[in-house]
Amino acid sequence: MGRVAELNGTDRVVVVGGGMAGAQAALGLRQGGWRGAVTLVGDEPHRPYDRPPLSKDVLLGKSDSTAFDIDWDHLGVELLPGRRAVGLRPGLLQLDGSIELPYDALVIATGAAPLALPGTEGAHLLRTLDDALALRALLTPGKRLVLVGAGWIGAETATVARQLGCEVTVVEAGPAPLPGALPAELGALMAAWYADAGIVLRCGAAVAGLEPGAVLLADGTRLDADEVVVGIGARPATGWLAGSGIDLDPSGAVLVDERLRTSLPGVWAAGDCTSYPSARSGTRLTVQHWDHALQSGSAVAASMLGSDAPYDPVPYFWSEQFGRMVQYAGRHTDADRLLWRGTPADADWTVLWLRSDVLVAALSVDRPRDLNQARRLIDRATRLDPGRAADPAVPLKAAAAD
Template sequence: MSAALALRRGGFDGAIAIVDSDPREPYERPPLSKTLLSNHASLLKPIVDPATYREEGIDLLGGLGVCGLDSGAHRVLLDDGTALDADRVLLATGVAARDLNLVSGPRPNVLRLRTADDAGALATWLARGGPLVIVGGGFIGLELAAEARRAGIDTTVVEMAPLPLYGPAGPAIGQLVRELHEANGVRFHLSTTVAAMNSTHTSREVHEVVLNDGTRLPAAVVVVGVGVIPRDELARSAGVATDGGIVVDEYGRTENPWLWAAGDVASQPHPHLQTRGRIEHWDVALRHGEAVGLSMAGQLTALDAPPYFWSDQYDQTLQSFGRSRPGDTFVLRRDATPARFLGFWLRDSQVAAVMGLDCPREVRAGKQLIESGVTITANELADPDTDLRAISRRGALAKPRTEISQGISGQPADRHAGSPRST
C-alpha cells in the first residue's frame, strides 16, 4: 500500500493493481500479536480508509494468487487463469512462518500467527484456557505470552537460545526481559528445543510437548514462533537472484528491470546493515515501500533511516533504533530494571543502536545520537543524568540525508513526469 500511494505522489498516473491472495482489504498485522485477546475489533484494522482505493485509482484484486511471471510478455499470471499486463511489477510478498515439522498432518491446536485467520483461530482456542506452550522466545512469542498472561492463561515459553531476545538484544537485555515476564507468571525453558508433540489416539490435538532434555509440558494450545522464511518463489521462478531474500539495489530494483521488490522479502543494501539483508520490521516495510514506489515513478529514492521497531509487552513498550554488529560495545544505563531500561551499542565511539523499555524520549534521543554521528563515551551513556539530546546537538548531522516521509500518512512528493503506464 505504501508503494502504491507513493507511486501516485511521485507522479505516476497509469493503472495500479494490488494483487493479494487474502480476500479482505489490506489490514494491519502488528495488532495480531499485540492485542490478540484484549481488542478483537483491532484485528482487522484497515491499512487505509477503503475509499482511498477509489480516490487514488488503485484496483484491489483480493482473493487472487499469482502463479507466475512472464517477463518476456510483461504479464502477471493469476491463479484464476487470467493475466495482467504490466510495465513494472513490485514484489511485496513478505515472509511466511517457519514450521517445526514435528507432527505428521494437521494438528488443530498447533498454530502459527501471521494472518487474521491465524489470530482468530488462536483466540478461539485460548478462550478455552491453557496451558499454552509457545515455541520461540522472540518478539512474537513474547508479545503473545504477555497477552496470554494478562488473560490469566498458564503460559510456558520454550527457546533454544540461553535467553529470550538473545539474538537481537544480547544477554543483558535478554535477562531483564526474562525477569519482566517471569514476574508476570511466564515460565521459560531455555537452551532447549522441542523433540516431539504427543496426541491421543482418539484425537489429533496435541496434549503434550516433549523437550530434548526430557521435560514434558502439558499443552492445550501450542503456538510455533520460530522465525520466518522469505516468500521469494516468484522471483526465483523468474530467474531473479535471491540470497535469503530477493536481491535489490538501494532503490528496490532487481537485476530484471521489469521486477522490483520491497519490504520483508527484499534483501537490500542499507547503511545500518553490515552486509545486504532483509529487515523484518513494520516501520521499515512502510518506509521501504514508499522509497521504492517513488523510485518506480522516476524519483530515485534510497532508504537510509535507522531501522526502527517496537514491541508491546504488558503495559510497556520496547523500542529500538539502528542495528548492532559483532564487536560493538554494549552499554546498559545504570538505573536499568526489568520494568524500565535503556541500552546502547557503541561503535568507534558513536552510537550505532539503542533499545529501551518504557523510555520513549530517551530512545528518541538515542536515534538523534545515531543520526548525528557525535562521539560519546560509555560512561556518559551509562549515567542516568546525562542529557542525551544535548549531546546529540553537540555535532551537526554527519551528512545530508534523503528524508522519507511517514509513508501512507506522509505529505505528497513532487509530481514527476515520464513514468510507466501500468504497475
C-alpha cells in the same frame, strides 16, 4: 542493475502483496502524482491490512479487522484480494487459477512466511488475520498454551494469553529470550518479565515433537498443552519467483539495489522479502519489521517515479510486551561497546552500542525519548561522550561530543 526508465502515462503498475509495504507503494504512487493504472494483488481474502495489531488488539478481542483506513476506490487503485502469485515472466504476473496479469512495472511486496518447526505439524502459526481470529477463539481462561520461541512474537502472544486467563509456558532453544537479536545478558533481564507475569519460561529447551495434549522436549520432558503456537521466525515469501530471473539471496530474499530495483528490468521490491545494500551498516540487510515495510513501501514508489535517493534508513523496531514498550534502533555487532544508560535495576532503562564512541544502536525499555533521540544520532553517525551518555539525567542528544 541498470537504470530503469521512469513510468509513463500508459504504464500499468501491479503491486503484489496486501501488507504495509504493498499498501504504501500503491498509496505513494498516487500521492506522488501517478495517474496511471495501479492494481494491488493480495493472497488473502481481505482488503490490505496492518499486521502488528494481530498479536495485540485482535487476539484480545478489541478488534476484528485491521484494514488500512484508505479509500482505494477514491484513489483509483484496483484491488484483487484472494489471488496468490505463482509465477513471473517479463511483463506477465501469473496468479493461481491460471490467471495472467500483464504489467509494465511491478512491485514485489509479498513479505515473509512464518517458519514451521519439524515435528510440530498442527501447531498454530500467527501471521495472518485469519490466524489471529482462529487462535483468539481458543484462548479461553484456563487453557494450557505452550509457545515455542521467546522472540518478539512469542513475548507479545504470551502477554495477551495471560491477560485472557491462559496458563502459559514458553519454550526457547536459546539461552535467554531474544537469542540472536540481543546479547544473552539483556535477554536474561527480560526473563524476569515472564516470571512476573506468571508465565513459565524454559530456555535451552529444544522441542522434539507433539503428541495429543502435550509438547515433548528433547530431554524427555512432557509439557501439557491444549494449544501450541510456534513463533521461531520467518523467511521471505518468494518461492513463487523460482525461474523468474529475479536474483535472490540464500534466504530467499529479493536482492535489490539502493533504489529497490531488482535484477529484472521494470521490477522493484519492498518490505520483509527484500535484501538491500546498507552503506551505513556496510552490508546487505533483510529487515522484517513494520517500520521497514512502511518506509520501503513509500521509497519504492518514489524510486518508480524517478527519485535517485538511496534507501538506507536507521532500522527501527518496537514491541509491546508485559506492560512495557521495548524499542530498538540501529544495528549492533558483538564487537561494539555496550554502554548502560542507568542500571538494569531501574524500572526503565536504555543501553547503547558504541563503535569508536559513535552511536550505532540503542535499546530502550519505557524510555521513548531516549530512543527517538538515538535514532537521529545514529542517522548522523554521532560521536558521544560516554560519561555523559551513561547518565540517564542527561538528555541523550546533549551527550554528543561533536
